[in-house]
Amino acid sequence: MxxxxxLEAIRQGIWEEMERDPxxxxxxxxxxxxxxxxxxxxxxxxxxxxxxxxxxxIAESAIVGAAYGAxxxxxxxxxxxxFMDFIGCAFNQIVxxxxxxxxxxNAPAPLVIRGPSGGNVHGVLSTRQNPEAWFVHTPGLKVxxxxxxxxxxxxxxxxxxxxxxxIFFEHKYLYRRIKEDVPAEDYIVPLGKARxxxxxxxxxxxxxxxMVHVALEAAEILAKEGIELEVIDLRTLSPLDRDAIAxxxxxxxxxxxxxxxxxxxxxxxxxxxxxxxxxxxxxDGPIVRITAQDSPVPFSPPLEEYxxxxxxxxxxxxxxxxxx
Amino acid sequence: MIAIxxxxxxxxxxxxxxPLKARIGHSSxxxxxxxxxxxxxxxxxRTYTIVDYRLEKPIFNIRQVRKGDEVRYEVSGEVNxxxxxxxxxxxxxxxQSLEIYRFMLLNRKTEIALENLYKQGKVVGGVYFGLxxxxxxxxxxxxxxxxxxxxxxxRNQGSLLVRGFRARDIMMQYMAKSGSPTKxxxxxxxxxxxxxxxxxxxxxxxxxxxxxxxxxxxxxxLQGRSIAVMTYIGDGGQSTGVTYEGLNFAAVQDLGLVLFxxxxxxxxxxxADMQFRVKDLAERSIAYGIPGxxxxxxxxxxxxxxxxxxxxxARRGEGPTLIEAKMMRMKGHAIHDAADYVPKxxxxxxxxxDPITRFENYLVNVKKWLxxxxxxxxxxxxxxxxxxxxxxxxxxxxxxPESAVGGVYCDSSCHEVKPKYExxxxxxxxxxxxxxxxxxxxxx
Numbered sequence: 001m002x003x004x005x006x007l008e009a010i011r012q013g014i015w016e017e018m019e020r021d022p023x024x025x026x027x028x029x030x031x032x033x034x035x036x037x038x039x040x041x042x043x044x045x046x047x048x049x050x051x052x053x054x055x056x057x058i059a060e061s062a063i064v065g066a067a068y069g070a071x072x073x074x075x076x077x078x079x080x081x082x083f084m085d086f087i088g089c090a091f092n093q094i095v096x097x098x099x100x101x102x103x104x105x106n107a108p109a110p111l112v113i114r115g116p117s118g119g120n121v122h123g124v125l126s127t128r129q130n131p132e133a134w135f136v137h138t139p140g141l142k143v144x145x146x147x148x149x150x151x152x153x154x155x156x157x158x159x160x161x162x163x164x165x166x167i168f169f170e171h172k173y174l175y176r177r178i179k180e181d182v183p184a185e186d187y188i189v190p191l192g193k194a195r196x197x198x199x200x201x202x203x204x205x206x207x208x209x210x211m212v213h214v215a216l217e218a219a220e221i222l223a224k225e226g227i228e229l230e231v232i233d234l235r236t237l238s239p240l241d242r243d244a245i246a247x248x249x250x251x252x253x254x255x256x257x258x259x260x261x262x263x264x265x266x267x268x269x270x271x272x273x274x275x276x277x278x279x280x281x282x283x284d285g286p287i288v289r290i291t292a293q294d295s296p297v298p299f300s301p302p303l304e305e306y307x308x309x310x311x312x313x314x315x316x317x318x319x320x321x322x323x324x
Numbered sequence: 325m326i327a328i329x330x331x332x333x334x335x336x337x338x339x340x341x342x343p344l345k346a347r348i349g350h351s352s353x354x355x356x357x358x359x360x361x362x363x364x365x366x367x368x369x370r371t372y373t374i375v376d377y378r379l380e381k382p383i384f385n386i387r388q389v390r391k392g393d394e395v396r397y398e399v400s401g402e403v404n405x406x407x408x409x410x411x412x413x414x415x416x417x418x419x420q421s422l423e424i425y426r427f428m429l430l431n432r433k434t435e436i437a438l439e440n441l442y443k444q445g446k447v448v449g450g451v452y453f454g455l456x457x458x459x460x461x462x463x464x465x466x467x468x469x470x471x472x473x474x475x476x477x478x479r480n481q482g483s484l485l486v487r488g489f490r491a492r493d494i495m496m497q498y499m500a501k502s503g504s505p506t507k508x509x510x511x512x513x514x515x516x517x518x519x520x521x522x523x524x525x526x527x528x529x530x531x532x533x534x535x536x537x538x539x540x541x542x543x544x545x546l547q548g549r550s551i552a553v554m555t556y557i558g559d560g561g562q563s564t565g566v567t568y569e570g571l572n573f574a575a576v577q578d579l580g581l582v583l584f585x586x587x588x589x590x591x592x593x594x595x596a597d598m599q600f601r602v603k604d605l606a607e608r609s610i611a612y613g614i615p616g617x618x619x620x621x622x623x624x625x626x627x628x629x630x631x632x633x634x635x636x637x638a639r640r641g642e643g644p645t646l647i648e649a650k651m652m653r654m655k656g657h658a659i660h661d662a663a664d665y666v667p668k669x670x671x672x673x674x675x676x677x678d679p680i681t682r683f684e685n686y687l688v689n690v691k692k693w694l695x696x697x698x699x700x701x702x703x704x705x706x707x708x709x710x711x712x713x714x715x716x717x718x719x720x721x722x723x724x725p726e727s728a729v730g731g732v733y734c735d736s737s738c739h740e741v742k743p744k745y746e747x748x749x750x751x752x753x754x755x756x757x758x759x760x761x762x763x764x765x766x767x768x
Contacts, residue, residue, distance in 0.1 A: 070539040
């Protein structure tokens, strides 16, 4: 089986969908001859032509608005944000045009908005944020955050086939750092379903995107001390897999929620509330949140390292929770 | 230097449009073919042409002036100028003109009915009027064909009627009834129809319809169709960034967007003089590289002619047109707003230019396409129709509370998404996926 990076898996997924379905097209900045700032669409314009791989002016609200308009005629656009941080420039189009389209006036908006998010890659501040919570909070949108190359391909394909607007956050730290077996054929990973990345019996850690790998690394360390972590990779943040969350609590009775996004208003709070509603009686200890601190993402590597959740944070909190 | 010409057709350059087949696949970065009509003279000057079809070109200035304890708006300009005639249309025949006139009457009377419903306490929220703007709403939409799309703004109720919605639909929206096009989920003109009437639902934010309609044209083009898409923006609304982004995108992609900039002189309480520095909003077209046209928004013939020519351009794949329609908003921003801030002389000036009165006079007295009796019958017929619509709307029940649930997402059982026109043509399939990429990574 071919080994693909996370980025290559996304690339292959979009390519396959464009081959399979002539209504799928790409739109964004520098995605044509340049192949995209991160090369996700490298080679696409040669294969599919400039009519289906459209370079736009620097105008995010036009990118999203035009993609939405095209979707009203039955096309399935894949709109790229060069950095997901720029999603603020199209915020009104996303939350007021797209998200409400089906509920308000019965018009589906089958488009995907995708791009790189996340930090630990030493770029400037407005290129490393994790803005997913703004969109999890907006009814009508779906939000997806893959953590593995296999899932990245399956989820982008599922997102493209979905009739709803999907915001697809690709963690740029994972783009070339993870490489795994990815089937060359057609398969999808369903939206709205979490997966168990690692089984364990002591503490469940619910997480997503790059933090899944932080959790897995911590799990190796903790295993040597006899603490077995169960790692749940949410994969989709909206809709959340409530069953998987409840099941994780039922299995181990102790839960850590981990995300790279900042603390206040981050999705860990939402998950904690869900656990309270669905699995309170199964808890043997408080729900622990491990998140970034409440500040903008600092630039200098030692500052960013302090800001982000680390393997040592997970190890420390797991030990504390185990002893509770 | 900008030259505003009256009589010269802005289509002076008779360029044969490239056939659609050749256009698809060409890099849209190639320009020059459809640039605004400019000439680079041998000196260091460049001139542009903007066509102005109006038979009068008033210049008003509105300033904030202190008068004792108060600050008020004052207008200067020729407020007593006589009303010009309707400019004869190049395209409209008798039947079409009468149809447009009827839609304008229906537009006006629907809004009167809405106002009465509001006063009877039957409307949820406010009411927005397009009084004085009926010629623009109706005559513009009349130029659209079946496969074209439109995205109206709140004062373009007339365009909804032209495109096949009924007065009852508008009334039920305002009354939040279960029979409304959104089943009570949204109000006023915030509804649409992707199946038949090809209408994109507006939202309250201004300018956002522009990139969306551009995208509709893009989607159609990918399906091998070159359609016209029409939307509107006000003198106030065109100040937003998304207006620029959307129109610029349409221009650079040569999408068939017909944009009516309805300069009705007031954006809520803010006069046009405080909204922009250009003399005429049509001048903005130069900045986008598209043709700009000025029409009298109270003259249905001028509006139709400009709309017709712009739609034809659009369908030929020649890109967007910006049409500035000049008129005035004859009521406040919404029903609660008495518009006391508008100098009275301006109301007087524009009242004399009521689009329905002007068109009626043209049809009855100038073209003699309607006898006074026929006109009377027509008006009575419209009123009868409206009465029926009003009854229907009133009798529609309020929605069941539980119907608030559901429809947030589209699942596979509720809609089948498929191309509206045709399946897009693609290049022949090749085997194998993308080749491995070894390019450098970008971390900004």
